[in-house]
Amino acid sequence: MDASPASESISPDWDCPVCLFTCTDAVECDACATIFCQNCVVEVSSSPTCRSDPVGTHPNGYVRRLIAKMPSACDGCGGKMQRGDLQEHRVVCSGVVRECAKPGCDFKGNREDWLKHVDQEHWKDLCLAFQHHFAKARPDRTNDPIATETNSAGRIARLGSTGQYYCGGRLDISCNCCDGVCGPKSGCPCRACLALTVKARCLPSGFLVNNDGATARKGVTGRYYCGRKVMDNVDGCDGWCGPTNGDNCEACEKLDELGVFYLTAVSRGL
Numbered sequence: 001m002d003a004s005p006a007s008e009s010i011s012p013d014w015d016c017p018v019c020l021f022t023c024t025d026a027v028e029c030d031a032c033a034t035i036f037c038q039n040c041v042v043e044v045s046s047s048p049t050c051r052s053d054p055v056g057t058h059p060n061g062y063v064r065r066l067i068a069k070m071p072s073a074c075d076g077c078g079g080k081m082q083r084g085d086l087q088e089h090r091v092v093c094s095g096v097v098r099e100c101a102k103p104g105c106d107f108k109g110n111r112e113d114w115l116k117h118v119d120q121e122h123w124k125d126l127c128l129a130f131q132h133h134f135a136k137a138r139p140d141r142t143n144d145p146i147a148t149e150t151n152s153a154g155r156i157a158r159l160g161s162t163g164q165y166y167c168g169g170r171l172d173i174s175c176n177c178c179d180g181v182c183g184p185k186s187g188c189p190c191r192a193c194l195a196l197t198v199k200a201r202c203l204p205s206g207f208l209v210n211n212d213g214a215t216a217r218k219g220v221t222g223r224y225y226c227g228r229k230v231m232d233n234v235d236g237c238d239g240w241c242g243p244t245n246g247d248n249c250e251a252c253e254k255l256d257e258l259g260v261f262y263l264t265a266v267s268r269g270l
Contacts, residue, residue, distance in 0.1 A: 014067055016040050017048045022070075022083075026063040030056035035063055076110075123243045127215065127227025149200070151192035160185040162213030165193040165200070173261050177254065187211060188254070191265035198266050208262050210251035219244035224255035 016023045018040035025038035032050035036057065046053035068084025076095030090096050098114040100107040102125060107117050118126065151157045155167035166183020167190060175188050182190040188211060189197065197209050207217045214226035225242025230249050232239040241249040248256070255262070 014063065018044060022067060023063065026060045026067060027057040028060040028063070030058060035060060120244075124227050124240065127243055149196055151190075151196045153190070153192040155192070157193050157196055158184070162186050162211065163197075164189050164209055164213050165196045167193050173258055175258070188258070191262060194262045195266045205267075206263070208255055208259060208266070210249075210255050212249075212251040214251065216241075216252050216255055218259075221245045223248050224252040224259055226252050 014022050014026070014035060016037040017034060019037060021037075023035050023037045026035050027038050027041055028035055029041075029047050029050065029052065031052040032047060034047065034049045036055075038057075038059075041055055041057055044055065047055045068082060070083045071080065072083040072086055073080050074086065074089055074093055074095070076090065076093045076097070078095075079089070079093075081089060092111070094111045096111065097108055098111060100114070100117060100122070102122055105121070107114070107121075109117065148156050148158050149165060151165065151167055153167070153169065155169050157165040157167040160166045160183050162185075164183075166185065166187075168184040169182050169190055171178075171180050171182055171188060172190050172192075173188070178187040182188070182193055194209065198207065201209070201215070203209075203215060207215055208224065210216045210224065210226055212226070212228075212230075214228055216224045216226040219225045219242050221244075223242075225244065225248050227243035228241050228249065229239045231237050231241060231247060234247055237247045241247070241252055
């Protein structure tokens with residue numbers, strides 16, 4: 001275990017015999033009652049104190065609560081707090097040094113610089129990762145009558161083939177690319193259904209979903225980009241929709257036209 005304010009030895013009574021720091025997520029040996037870190041004990045084949053093999057353990061809630069209430073300090077800002085509050089604090093602390101998780105990138109910086117770095121340098125990777133995660137996490141319930149929601153217009157909506165919600169009602173936006181109906185399987189959604197999709201995906205402010213079901217947001221050009229490689233046949237383009245400038249795909253071009261109406265609906269919770 002790496003030494004940090006959250007792992008430094010507070011009291012020898014609560015030190016893990018493997019890493020020699022105060023236990024994190026303390027577990028107790030079934031044979032000798034020695035306290036270990038939950039992650040450390042899986043790294044050893046036998047107990048370093050009683051030599052039991054394998055090491056049977058169970059969580060020790062009492063010790064965990066005692067350790068969580070012990071005083072500690074953030075290594076980023078120096079703020080004083082209970083040890084149990086450190087992990088949550090470090091997520092938002094502006095002083096904690098963060099490393100870029102992308103292999104080969106050696107960026108290190110505080111929270112604000114790290115967020116700016118990820119946004120500017122790895123937006124394409126974020127788009128692809130999000131699309132991949134959402135595709136895996138979302139069950140295919142397009143034709144499942146159970147997979148229905150009621151949108152803010154009071155109409156029953158169902159996931160279409162694009163992963164968006166459609167209610168089959170008349171569109172409340174001016175659209176010349178479809179038949180004027182929300183779905184029912186693909187195409188343009190009404191504002192209430194688009195807001196329902198954004199809410200279901202827990203998207204941050206400013207993000208929308210294009211007609212292909214891909215998450216998109218505005219780039220530095222003011223146009224929408226989804227970050228997908230779907231434009232291989234476009235001259236003078238690297239095949240990518242954005243992710244922050246350049247050409248955008250046909251589905252995102254539609255958002256350029258209708259995005260303001262959709263964003264208004266999303267912000268109002270329609």
